[in-house]
Amino acid sequence: MGMESGRPQAVQLVTVDEGADGQRIDNYLLKVLKGVPKSRIYRILRKGEVRVNKSRVKPEYKLEVGDVVRIPPVRVSDPGEKASAFVSDSLADTLQKAILFEDDRLLIIDKPSGLAVHGGSGVSLGLIEALRKMRPEAKFLELVHRLDRDTSGCVMLAKKRSTLKTLHGLLRGDGVDKRYLALVEGRWSHRKEQVKLPLEKNVLRSGERMVKTTPEGKYALTRYQVVQRFAGATLVEAKPVTGRTHQIRVHCQAAGHPIIGDDKYGKDEVNQRFRERGVQRLFLHAHSLRFELEGEWIEVRAPLSKDLQSFVESES
Template identity: 60%
Template sequence: MSVEKELSSREGEQTAKVYFVNIDEDTAGQRIDNYLMRILKGVPKTRVYRIVRKGEVRVNKKRVGADYRLQSGDVVRIPPVRVAEASAPVRPADKVIAQLEKSVLYEDDQLLIINKPSGLAVHGGSGLSYGVIEALRQLRPENRTLELVHRLDRDTSGCLVIAKRRSMLRHIHNLLQQKGKVEKLYHALVVGKWAARKQLVNAPLLKNVLQSGERMVRVHIDGKKCRTAFRVMERFPNMTLVEAYPITGRTHQIRVHCLHAGHAIAGDEKYGMDEDNQSQRQFGLKRLFLHAASIQFELPDGRLLKVEAPLPDELAGVLSVLRGK
């Protein structure tokens, strides 16, 4: 058993000795605080920061800050620390397991891309026992380093990328920081007649949290720069199917930019009008009509990977009704 596996398995025990961990290429690039919280399961976050601050954790025999990024070849000293017994993870519902098992669009030894179902959050928290990543970790226990590469809103379906290795996670994150290196395309059904000439929405977005705890995003001059390109795909009476290409990557970007353009996304209960959402039920729409249709980027070996996610049946059915089929 490796040192990392031994540490993460010692629930409810006091590690009675000092451990020395050699950092490999897959672990390199990770912050020391995040690394420690991952392998010291059950140790409170405050305790992790305390042992780093007091110098009990050393890298190459030297003190480091919590924000130090590990490098391949580093030797990390981990002091004796009590690992609290963790509660058993909540098992995902059988329906969720079945959905995820048939949602795989692409997989190799470093990467997993799924067609995320609508209604399933990408990770647990905020009252949710689990999300996609927690469910996948239970379904794929042999893949101990599964990590989300990016996020999708809970109600959005489509291409979601999960890295199996830290090296792949770093590779795609590096691409995401470069303009045009990762191409994401979304399909959205919006309210009203989208003008063909409206091909770019350039409006800064600002996040804020309401007293209820709900996170909202709005266009504001003090927000972060944000741009989304649009193309009309198909027109219906008082509705338009558009293709959205986010040039930047902000929270709720496409939803808020559509609203700013005067065309809320159909079925959007957060930013849309209640009367519009109610009337759209006559077409069989019971969810947000936003779908991550494809993603494209270059793999480390130089090959270009493009993965497409078919439109879910419930959204395809809405379009069939609108087309009169």
């Protein structure tokens, strides 16, 4: 598209291909005009500087194959905007080694703990932004689902819009078998095979996002299995049947067994005790995925990271 630093230098007329079919115009522009603030994107839409098939469009307009988009030249006035565009060699190397599965439809990454899936909220570069910069040739790369910043393990990214739609359909039902390993406080009973408690998102005054169990919440179900017992803790395998925000963490807390290292839903004194035993972070890891995509079964496993594995070995 004749862009320098991801920004057009003159008016561009772009014909929409399959890669952007069904995408909202505002999200499309945020991707094409990398580094341009959201406020600027909405301003050029509002002023009619962006046109689709020569007409003004609202931010929620969904693109279709064959649409011709007029993109005006947009400059970034704030030099600080460019700072987030850099992917360090170490992050690029870590992510390259973390690829668990890849074909022309799908990329599955073993996300390290501490890396947000999306940039923002004080984090300049998230998993998706880093991978897009590492794969500039990829016309389409979108997160299929999210993982909390401190949770490690399997994350799926779609390389085609059709794959994204298919996987979203599977996730809405029980079509993706997702399994997590969590170290929880106390002795989890073999008889406690599931937690079925509705969950409601609730934002506190500090702006911190919390989730709580409440009768008015959305239906949520997690199945559990005991894997191994330790002094004062149990390693469980959790299978979230629904996919609510913070579901496993809140269901563990509600069952009376918060996850070790959980600074949001856990107990400070317990977390401190386990820090001394080597658990320095949230002990929650998305360790396997299994699903059928276009007639083919895909099964992926992500081993525990070295720090979590060393705890298991030293305490066994």
